[in-house]
Amino acid sequence: MNDQPLNGPDAPRGCPVAHGGDAPTRLYGPEAAVDPLGIYARLRKEHGPVAPVLLEGDIPAWLVLGYRENRRVLDNPRQFSRDSRIWRDWKEGRVESTSPLVPMLGWRPDCVSQDGEPHRRLRGAVTDNLQAVSSRGIRRHITHFAHKEIDAFAGRGSADLVAEYSEYLPMLVLTRVFGLTETEGRRLAESSAQVMKGGADAVLHNDRIMRILGELTERRRLEPGADFTTGLLEHHAGLDDDEILNHLRLVLITANATTSNLLARVLQLVLTDGNRLSGLVSGQLNISSVVEEVMWNTPPLAVLPGRFATADLELGGHRLQEGDLLVLGLTAGNVDPEIRPDVGISVHGNQSHLAFSGGPHECPGQSIGQAIIETAVDVLLHRLPGLRLAVAPGDLTSTASTWEARLDRLPVEFAV
Template sequence: MNHQTPSGPATGCPVAHGEGATRLYGTQAATDPHGIYARLREEHGSVAPVLLEGDVPAWLVLGYRENRRVLDNPLQFSRDSRIWRDFRDGRVDATSPLIQMLGWRPDCVSQDGEPHRRLRGAVTDNLYAVAGRGIRRHVTHFAHKQIDAFADAGRADLVADFAEYLPMLVLTRVFGLAEGEGRSLAESSNLVIKGGADALTHNDRIMGILGELAARRRAEPGSDFTSGLIEHHAGLDEDEIVQHLRLVLITAHTMTSNLLARALQLVLTETSWLSGLVSGQLNLSAVVEEVMWNTPPLAVLPGRFATADLELGGCPVKEGDLLVLGLAAGNHDPGIRPDPGVSVQGNASHLAFSSGPHECPGQNMGQAIIETAVDVLLHRLPGLRLAVPPEELTSTASTWESRLDSLPVEFTV
């Protein structure tokens, strides 16, 4: 832990960006991110100074209301990283692993206003189109194929054998990619999100595969997401097409695989949830909603950049400062959840899908993948149960997410 005694206002917030900052990466961040969030909240309040990989300074937004303010106000908190002062002034290298998550690209996530609306429209139109072309059929096909590989063994790891790759296999069909690309693309996508020395290499690999895909589909259009982007009336150029393929592929896979693993964890560790699903008293959307509140697939969302000097949570945020959004911390804000043990069934106001103009456009497709996958699994594996005590399950976090390491199960053959 790298923190000093904070100075500044009574909130505990420092008077300068990066002063008294805590590292949001490293050993403790990987094993106890919620412990860090709790300590930061106690020391600083709803906004805290942190250091990202490479000791890059940022404000971590911990409060639910403060997260909503940032997400819902792009005029004050832009997604355009070209105004990021530390990068603009040369303090963040272009090869930094952070650039894979924070760097500007010609995609809808990197822009606001009319450019954002134009590009997002192309993405949402085509996500709706592919979702209506049998997405649940694709999930069912690949779920059965994954289960076939371990069904006779009577035991499996539902992370490594199921959740880790299933969403990417579905996305290969949606994008018009070869099924054989699925596993390696899943691994590359996870490493881009994780960061570290290999992030740039894996990003380049993904971009190469998607560039070749776009060229093929331009020559031979199909009824897939890639062809839809190429043909959309928004008139995306070649770079915009490939960048949006990258954006959707990485985001959809990493978020959905993480969420699927967490949904299965909840079902198998809380017997009331499993019995409710089997008896029909509970539907899968309620399970997913509970997971969204308690373990959102992205714990920290990158990033926003202050367009002017302002105050947030008592902190003096300066023009060009980087803010990262603590979605997991915001969902556990004691101001809105004084008793985190109480179920949040029926409350969809979580931060897991972000909020405002940049709210995740693929959440319906992700929900369809998860609900179908869990349904197939429960029907295929009678007597499905956890093979270890729940307290033995572990997670590993990066700056941006916390992933379940494994989920060992047993079932009747």
């Protein structure tokens, strides 16, 4: 690594520290909400595999666009830490505690906020209990709630599969896994969506989530059960109260947001391709291959928060300073022309996508998410004869936030 200065006239163009050259692109706002892929392509053309951007409140960050660069960041926690306590803009007071970035990037006593041995200890408690609940007939719970959601619209011959199915089903399953009530689950689904969207209400909704989960923890102390919450309370790693509460929050928000988004995208792909739809109904096509394709092309998290440079270093031709924030472009990395010059080529059997993150912090709940998707699609297709899209595929729209792009609606018709 050479010793070129990081500030002054020789600073890299667009550096989020020096703000040299053109102002960095905002990853939020009207343009970002409607055309995130266009923004990623333009940034790649202008800056290469790493680009300076601004997050809400015009907080600077580096967006990692290249597949190989994403892998380097994910696989090297010593250079790119998950511990936001080293985030320079936070340490120097440029990020308010009320910022909508705090619920996504702020330090918490959970496994994603730490590296090394603290991370291994806490992650072990999470993975042990996720494995335990996934072995307790979770597909039975998924089937139950899938039928219950479908019952609400099955008699009318039409539905919006986003608002009436994918948006709430994963959270209803998680309520059973956590030991929550169904009413609490619907409120938590709404608040989780607001945390992911950001904006002025993100902190308020995060507080609501913490309040509901705090009440759940107290109930389970008095009345233990065969659920994820009790498992954390009783785990041999000896999690304290803050660690338990923050891991409940972590699993709840990430599992619901990613699974609901993924379910909607899988249904979109199935319903806009007659061959896939007929293949699934007849049993000639495996749903896992459809999920795999969606993981590559429209992963449920478009941008993953966040990593922090532990020293001055080089990445993708740019010089980063210690304490710089990086956000990982999972969608951009998956369609990187350096590894996928033709996105139309089949990726069947190739699971090297970035959708589950990677490295020590790779998503530990993949099997539960996969079970929810597979079961939810199977129940839907066999409950609703003649299921078809009620609008032209080109009429389907999405709205993006900094972190994700969600399908707005998925109107369908079917025989009654």
